[in-house]
Amino acid sequence: MNILIVGGCGFLGSNLAEKFHKEGHTIHIIDDRPDAEKTKFTFKTHIMQCSANDEKCKAFFELYNFDVVVYAVCAPDGAYQQNFSGLVNILELSYKYKLKKIIVLTDTPDSMMVKCHNEYKFFCQQQEVYCKNWADEFQLPVTLIKLANIYGPKMTISNYQSVIPKLFKSSSFAEGKQPAEDLLKYRPQNYIYVNDMAEAVNKAILVDKLPFILTLENVTKVTAVALQKMVTAIVKGDKYTQGADDFIPADKDAATSCENILNWQPRYSLPEGLRMTWKWYQSLQQSSPPQKIIANTKKVLTGFLPYIENIILFAITAFISIRIDTSNNFESMAGLDCSQIYILIMGLVYNKKQSIIAAFLSMLLFLVQLRLNGVDPISVFYDMTYTVHLIAYLSMAVITGYITDNHNFQLQSLTDKLRRINDKQKFLKKSYDETLRLKNKFYKQIINSRDSIGWLYNSINKLYSIESEKIYSAAIDVITELMETDNAVIAVVNKTTAGNDVFLRLKIKKGKKVAALPVSVKVSEHEYLDKVVNKKETFVNKQFIKGAPDMAVPVIVGDKVIAVIGIYDVPFEYFSLHYEKMMRIISMMMAEALHRAQQYEKDTHDKNYVAGTDILKEKAFKQIEEILKQRGTDSYCKFKVDEVEGIALNNLRAIGQTAPYLQNAARAQDHIGITGENVYILLEELPLAMIDTIQKRFLRKNIKLSLAEN
Incomplete structure (x- = not known):
């Protein structure tokens, strides 16, 4: 709590x-x-x-x-x-x-x-x-x-009232004497x-x-006498023997x-508790006396320091005043003398209290000086010269003391105001630091929690790219991460040239259980694929159809299904509406990313493709090949185009003439591009066993291919 x-x-x-x-x-x-x-x-x-x-x-x-x-x-x-x-x-x-x-x-x-x-x-x-x-x-x-x-x-650290500390602290009690009477006046407690x-x-x-x-x-109360006996025994280290009347029922x-x-x-x-309490008191007394003595000494000295300095300064003033040749100079010093300087110093340095003390000491010194000069001190009451001198002492003390007290009061007010501001600032900073700590704590919980929007956002944020191939590579990682499965596949939708049949062509896969999946599947031959591609529904393999994915969702751009995401070997607890919705979110985010990428590729077509063709320029072609290499060594095959319609492609002069034939023979997801003086074709997810089949298919269209190094 x-x-x-x-x-x-x-x-x-x-x-x-x-x-x-x-x-x-x-x-x-x-x-x-x-x-x-x-x-x-x-x-x-x-x-x-x-x-x-x-x-x-x-x-x-x-x-x-x-x-x-x-x-x-x-x-x-x-x-x-x-x-x-x-x-x-x-x-x-x-x-x-x-x-x-x-x-x-x-x-x-x-x-x-x-x-x-x-x-x-x-x-x-x-x-x-x-x-x-x-x-x-x-x-x-x-x-x-x-x-x-x-x-x-x-x-002893609080205001909690109790008899027991008084018993422990009583020196007379510690010596074995009777405690003070007020400790025994209570009824049983x-x-x-x-x-x-x-x-x-x-x-x-x-x-x-x-x-x-x-x-x-x-359940019982203890009498004051019994409490005294217990504490006495514990302090002396003796064994406490319980008396018949020590405890009474409560x-x-x-x-x-x-x-x-x-x-x-x-x-x-009670005896056990008192013994542990006494041990604590002993440890406190052993560790704290030096500090307490120092602290108390400092406190006493701080209180008496003004009085000590007052007396020292008065002694200096008296010495100087008496040493002056009073017979020649005393009468002339009725205006300003050392005592006035003394009063001024005490009033300005300390306060009115010290200046008044200084004034009375100066009056006393003045009377002594009168006596030393043969003047009767009673004369101050009828000689106005002396009376004014004494009044001057008192007036100077009151005025300087008032000025200092007023200054100290204003200074204390400003100090208190500053302290309150500092306390407020300290509290606000502490609140800010604690709020920041809690914010960071909750942020980490939100970001790192598998059910959190933050974690989902960070995962899906990987899909944000302007290159289609990078989106497919990121999508397969996002799918396996969010759905907690090691086996996933993305297939793109292709139509035949006649447009009668729809096929799913393998685009990218991940995991051992999808390694043997066919490269191409006819949609009409599988009822679940027909629902996903044509009816745009999410498929959940509740009937355990053999060879079918555990879950499949369409990737829809505009109003057209361009790809299908399938996952395999999903934990049983993930067959829920929550994860079905998550798959839909992934497909929607992927569709949005692909739509942006397609728009970008359309806008930059002239920059990346040979003019008037769909053949990639060398830089763009190498970027795509690099992306496919990062997926793995078996993610694609690279063929060199040797001849098209009897035209040898030893240089790039015949590209414009042969481009229509190449584009017609290649599939939508195949990549045709230039490297150096040659033309190449990249075919994704092509098993080695199908290399001869591919070469024969292109040869039927009068295109001669040779396998390049992968």
Whole structure:
């Protein structure tokens, strides 16, 4: 199935994604985590980094044609309304694109007690009511799976609330002391290992009809004291001994229980699951501390860096100011001094906050300077010179800070706008690349599929030529390829000179089973040929007539049958209307190609033939001979014309005089042409046993032939 997991990079979603992939499903993910696209999976998946209420979700639905949506979003504190609007958007899109199933993961009432507060309970109830309305009003296949407390690896990568991470992370608990009181205040809870949860959801998406609510719970609950004992034993490496009151039976609703409806059973006990979770925590702690320390150090330094630089710059300013000869210069520096430069720098480089701090530090420095020069600092309140100086500090701080803050605000606005544009461009490019990938995939399927129009077109496209002989050569290959047979034949229609009898003359053949076919067949002697040639019908050998082709179709140009296509040794399953129509298509395409070729040959007659005759010039004659050579060594025979009506053809001067006799003796598909100073005749599909017969037939018409090298 094509499955979309909303929140697929979180604790629940990532474990579901791995499970679905192992079951052979195609996984797509929507997640608003900043590092969503960097989430590592054991397989390749398509991740779109956006909120579930983002308009980009619509393009995702249009692009991938999902079968199932699993909504596995863990709402952080204070983000319930945003989470709800995301659910609304997903339900609307699921209805619009007619998804087969929508699974929404939520919590049982008991697990809600562990999670948060009344606001979260209200959110879960609101979510349930809204989904129920969609299911009732629009017949949307929504199922809510109410989960007990899920635990397992990757719990710390999302906002999923649980007591277990607190127990593992508590240093006092790790030392064997009593955990904090708030960890033991909960009543007995139901715990499910995350792999068991994934198995249940996987079963749910495979079931055709589900009730609106499913409950995923264990048969027993564990007390807080027992949970403490288990985690303590696992952390210390001791063996856990179960107490009599550690577990109590759980009250389960049989009508919504996954055990009854999905035939689901938990595979991992609580101690086993906690042990695997602790191993994951240990591996995480062993691999991540250096990175975490570096990241936290950078974060702290980044926050304190402006204050550190402020203090350093103030120290430099104070040193310079105090070193100045205050007795001679202090009064003269009431206008511009080092402190003003210091305030200006902090205001322009950072913001108003740092410039205000710089102003107050400068005021303090000013008062110290007054004191060092024997002036009572109280005098600043009645001596306007000093008061204005202090006000100048504060004014400069406010003005420079305001300018910098305004600039930073505008810069941040432009940065946010650029980020949104880049995100949009990135999403569009990703959509384009994925659309292009799917287009190429479907194109290959269309082109390479034997039942496709594309494959048929590519095969028949070989018939497009302006030379008749090339068309016949291509046609025999197309017929054997499309009809999946190794034996085919094309015969042209010839009439006797008197016009009374119609014959089929073998033009080209392919395959061992047609090697012994006669060169010429009289149409009137075979009823099936009469239907094909005279009535222009398709023949299918349903009566298994001996010697007849399995299927034969006429090639009709204008209103005249010019050739017949026959195929032999056709697989039994191909005796169908579909393949009969395909044979007709091939004959029509071949007829169209031959019609164009005949028109071209007519238009270029003077270029290719000796003037006033049907004798080919040397270049055109050699081209035809080359085509016949490509068909095979036994596809034609070449005769040299030695004498016509007693006239020796040692040179080309007698061609005009002898041409009518040659044209009258040759058949329509025979080729008469010039090579050097001699005249030759090419006879197609002529068995060696008939060479003497042909020579005698021409001799009766006073034309003497000798066999040339083939």
